[in-house]
Amino acid sequence: MSHIGKIFHKLAPERLRLAWDRRSIQRGYGKGIAASRSEKRLNDLAELEGAYRFEMELQQEQEDSFLTSNLLRKARRLRVPIPYVRDTDGNESPLWYEGRQTGSWYLSDGGVRHLRREIRQEIKERHESRTRYVVWLTALTGITGLIAVVQANG
Numbered sequence: 001m002s003h004i005g006k007i008f009h010k011l012a013p014e015r016l017r018l019a020w021d022r023r024s025i026q027r028g029y030g031k032g033i034a035a036s037r038s039e040k041r042l043n044d045l046a047e048l049e050g051a052y053r054f055e056m057e058l059q060q061e062q063e064d065s066f067l068t069s070n071l072l073r074k075a076r077r078l079r080v081p082i083p084y085v086r087d088t089d090g091n092e093s094p095l096w097y098e099g100r101q102t103g104s105w106y107l108s109d110g111g112v113r114h115l116r117r118e119i120r121q122e123i124k125e126r127h128e129s130r131t132r133y134v135v136w137l138t139a140l141t142g143i144t145g146l147i148a149v150v151q152a153n154g
């Protein structure tokens with residue numbers, strides 16, 4: 001990567017950097033795997049495929065870490081309850097999974113859906129409560145305007 005490319009990579013949003021990294025892994029290993037497969041080098045092929053799987057699992061965990069941290073930040077800001085990793089009996093929740101490469105905990109697909117649903121519900125409820133004030137404010141403004149017109153003409 002060129003010097004300018006490295007600078008741009010560092011300044012880019014994390015979501016974009018993760019996508020670039022995934023594409024870079026796929027391209028890099030894809031060429032080597034294709035060459036080993038066409039030349040029938042089975043030992044090299046197995047080694048490259050294993051390294052590719054490892055890199056992609058690590059990349060997936062980085063992407064899951066990014067998504068999990070964003071959702072947790074939104075949930076905390078909105079005061080939405082965050083599901084526990086373990087229940088009171090010590091059993092793991094199906095809403096979380098432990099990464100094989102890093103050992104950290106990330107929201108599973110079900111956990112992402114659950115937390116997004118809770119966040120959307122909270123935002124919807126806050127929006128509905130604000131719209132009640134808008135109705136009253138509009139009515140009050142209309143009445144005030146009517147009184148001003150009546151007094152001006154009277």
